[in-house]
Amino acid sequence: MFQQKSEQRIAECYHCGHRIAMSMAARSVTCPRCYRGLVLDDLIVRDSVSGAKLITCGRVVVERKGRAVTRHINARDGVEIEGEVEAQVSSGGVVHVGSRGCVRGDIAAASLVADTGAVIDGFCRIGNPQA
Amino acid sequence: MPERETTATIIGPGTKIKGELAFEGSARILGGVDGQINGTGELTIGSGAVCQAAIEADTVVIDGTVEGDVVARQRLTLSSKATLKGDITAAAVAVAEGATFIGHCRVGPEALANPPARTTTTIEPKAKSRAQAPEWAGEKKTTDWTPTPTTAIPENAKPTWMAGLTGSA
Known part of the structure; x- marks a missing residue:
């Protein structure tokens, strides 16, 4: 059975507002809805x-x-x-x-x-x- | 029975005041105020209270709904259920998550040093006659203009250039 990883982070795309789940280690990601790059760093x-x-x-x-x-x-x-x-x-x-x-x-x-x-x-x- | 240290002004729920409310010490508004609230001390607008007033106090805590400008000489706190529509001028501000605030915000010592001018309209009785002009202006020279009398144009009058035209086309 598929088990969800506990160390996940949810970020909201600042272009379209779509919520994306990703690894805690991720530093940048592409929004699956609007295909635009997102910066995750502080x-x-x-x-x-x-x-x-x-x-x-x-x-x-x-x-x-x-x-x-x-x-x-x-x-x-x-x-x-x-x-x-x-x-x-x-x-x-x-x-x-x-x-x-x-x-x-x-x-x-x-x-x-x-x-x-x-x-x-x-x-x-x-x-x-x-x- | 122990004496209260400070006398608190409480406007209970269901009570509505129109006009100016002034207090010293602390005040708690659970009803409604339309007009102006001035005080020294802490003012609390309780949950469920609705105020359409310009507020000025040392410390202002808003739990209810306020429409109007707020001046807090020390601190302004908007709790999670607060709604404020108006400009604020305060030394310090805390807006909890869930609170709504729409307006211009001037926070800091500079803001209090130069508070925004309150817009007041003074209604004065109308003057019967116009104010006299100052002496340096001298007497105002007025020329009475009277229209020149116009001579009535006869109905069959023709312009001079039509004098030579005779007959029909």
Whole structure:
């Protein structure tokens, strides 16, 4: 009888929303529905980063000295910000802005935590607004 | 019987207030408020409460539904059943998973230092006459314009170029 492996991870495609089961060791995968490549790693910003997008199925972490100036940050598992971010942030998990974190841009997430001292300036869409 | 340390203001379920509510210490709203809530201390909007109000307090905990701008001088907490539609200005914010928040967010010490200007409309009685112009403006020169009298055009009048035309086609 077929036995499911216990060490599996489920990721959600950030293009089409399809849920994919894969090995814990996988670092990238192609979505079987939309055939587009997905990044599974956590992205850690330790220095200055500028560009179009930071997208991953994992988490995006902007460390204390990190600075991300991009058009879009999309992390399905969550975003942790201790540095400076100028981007449109969206996440299926928690967006956590630490006490030294600064976000200038719109935020769309399931949940938002801003510590004392954090700076957020932008339009927020938290939770499920359709409900 | 032990005395309470702080007097709590409680708006019970089924109670609805229209207007401005001011409190000191702590307040718990389980009913509804339409208007404005100002206070020093902790304000809790309980589960099931519906407020259409601009809220300003030190600490704001929202468990119910709020439509309006919220200013929390210390901390704003949205629990998992909370719904907030409006702009927030706070020193710190925590939004639990499941909560809904739609609006502009200004969080941090800078946000509190420069709070957004509250839009208020002042209704004043209409002035009977127009305000006088300042002295430096001098007297306003007005010219009375009167239309020049028009002469009535006779019904059979023809333009001069038609004078030479005679007969029919």
